[in-house]
Amino acid sequence: MRIQYIRASVLVGVHVLILLHIFYFGDSTIGSVDFQEFFHSFLKSGLINSGVILVLGSFVFTLIFGRFFCGWACHFGAIQELSWIILKKLNIKSITINSRLVVILPLIVLLNYYVLPNVWYALNNPWNLEINLATPDIWAFLPGAIIGFLTFLIDGFLIVYFLGKKGFCRFICPWGAFLKIPNMFSMFKVRKTGECTLCHECTTGCPVGIDVSYEINNYGKVTNTNCTSCMICTSGCPSNAISYEFKNPIDETWNIKDFINSTKSYLHPNIKDQFLSVRSRDMVLLILTILFALCIDGLYGMGHFMSYGIALIAAFLIIKKRIIKFPSILFPLAIIIVFSWHGIIRYSIWKGIQEYESKDYVNTIKHLERATSLHLKQIGLFHIYLSESYFNTGDIYKSVEHAERAYQINPDYESTKKLIIFLQNTSQVKKDIIISKKLNDLLNNPKLAD
Ligand code: SF4
Ligand code: SF4
Known part of the structure; x- marks a missing residue:
């Protein structure tokens, strides 16, 4: 042990x-050290920064030693392990989901x-190779x-409670998906x-929910690319039957079936009750998760x-209810209504902005x-677009109404101020004493005058 x-010390x-x-050195020399940089900086424009390195x-490193990054350095991984330990300490039973298709979700x-x-x-x-370690700033993404x-x-606690060990790493994390490729060929396993x-x-100790016993007895090694090289299995084996060992890739045996999730794993009586198979409903779970995510992604500032x-949690709850034959249809129906409602909002925003741009x-x-009437949060920018659109269709009253609303939501927003000054100088407003006074009052508001 x-x-x-040592692993806990490295994580700390x-x-x-x-x-x-973040808080002491700042980002004048080294900017954001984030996985996203490889995609948003290097792939996009050729910039090599700290995140790309x-x-x-x-x-x-993964190609040689395995996915150490995930097991020894990642905060999402650490939080999920911690929450699994807390659940066990509190005697809260959580079961680990065994699924084949959902592993493609991170991809x-x-x-x-x-x-x-x-x-x-x-x-x-244009794509130009350039080195700048200080950009972008730490908080960019x-x-x-x-x-x-x-x-x-x-992603750290609820997902572990509902989907078991490292649910986020196994089913969502795109960086994990990226590192699965070199992990497949890693020399140390x-x-x-x-x-x-x-x-x-x-198998019981593996924090990623791999059936280690099945894999080492059938393939001679852990082939599951979710392995994060944490060494819990090697240090916990009472018979010293497994070790973390190097093998020359030339001598390695490769078999495609080793990487296809076997239907015979997770079935041994010693571990059977630790896992719940959703394999028969994998496709439904995958489709529901993608549809639900598309409905809410980006709303309320969500990443x-x-x-x-x-x-994923919502889709799983629907699937799980069906597996245990929960009699009430109301629960899944409520979930579907909430996501559909937000799906309409997302579609309306996307379409509305497209129409505005054209x-x-x-x-x-x-x-x-439609978007602003359904959205639970009022967004000033949409009222600015609406104000401009009503103005361009000749409805000055509605235009002023939305400009006012944009101001109420965000009085410090520069575009709101510009819009009100613009409206105030139009001939329609100059002719109308009531509207003119309304806009004057807004402009004379000390907050806006700032
Ligand atoms: S297989 Fe072993 S080393 Fe890999 S994640 Fe599971 S416990 Fe850790
Ligand atoms: S003896 Fe070791 S390798 Fe075999 S099942 Fe037990 S812990 Fe796993």
């Missing part, structure tokens, strides 16, 4: 360095949000405090090196990690009025 103390050390970077370093997140848009951008814009906290709550007594201590976390103001009004 000494190795686990890495996060002390992160805090020092981290990703390239992790890729090469979809990776391709859809990080690889394809940036490659597409690079193909249509990070959410604010509230969304950050909620993301950790959902957990390998069978002694007599196994099938006690299944390794991809948070929206996919919520979507100067089709009648349709802008149609879509953005």
Whole structure:
């Protein structure tokens, strides 16, 4: 277990360095050290910064040693392990989901949000190799405090409660998906090196929910690319039957069936009650998760990690109810209504902005009025678009009404001020004493005058 103390110390050390970077050193020399940089900076425009170096370093390191980054340095991984330990300590039973198809979800997140848009951008814009370690700043792609906290709550704790061990790493994390590729070929792996007594201590202890015992006895090594090289299995095996060992890739045996999730794993009586198979409903779970995530992604400031976390939990709750034959249809129905409602909002915003950009103001009004009436949060920018659209369709009263609302939502917003000054100087407003006074009152408000 000494190795686990070392791992815990490394995790703490890495996060002390992160805090020092953020709050002490700042970003004048080293900017954002984030995985996203590889995609948003390097793939997109050729910029090599600190985040890109981290990703390239992790890729090469994983190719040799395995996914150490995930097991020894990642805060999402650490929080999920911690929450699993807390659940066990509190005697709260959580079961680990065993699914085949849902493992492709991280790949979809990776391709859809990080690889394809940036490659597409690079193909249509200049791409110049450049080195600048100080850009972008630390907070460039990070959410604010509230969304950050909620993301950790959902992807660090709730997902573990509902989907079991490292639910976020296994089903959502795009960086994990990226590192699975070199991990498949890593030279150091957990390998069978002694007599196994099938006690299944390794499977029970594995924080990623791998059926270690099945894999080492059938393939001679852990082939599951979710392995994060944490060494819990090797240090916990009472028979010293497994070790973390190097093998020359030339001597390695490769078999495609080793990487296809076997239908015979997770079935041994020693571990059967620790896992819940959703294999028969994998496709439904995958489709529901993607649809739900598309309905909420970006709303209320939510990032991809948070929206996919919520979507996966919601989709799983629907599937789980059906597995245990929950009699009431109301619960899944309520979930579907909430997501459909937000799906309409997202579609209306997307369509409304498209129409606004193509100067089709009648349709802008149609879509953005729907979006603002359904959205639980009032967004000043949409009222600015509506005000401009109503003005362009000749409805000055509605235009002023939305300008006022935009001001009430965000009085310090520069565009609101410009819009009100513009409206005030139009001939329609100058002719109308009541509206003119209304706008004057707004402009004379000390907050806006700032
Ligand atoms: S802990 Fe060791 S002996 Fe027990 S099942 Fe795993 S490899 Fe075999
Ligand atoms: S297989 Fe072993 S080393 Fe890999 S994640 Fe599971 S416990 Fe850790």
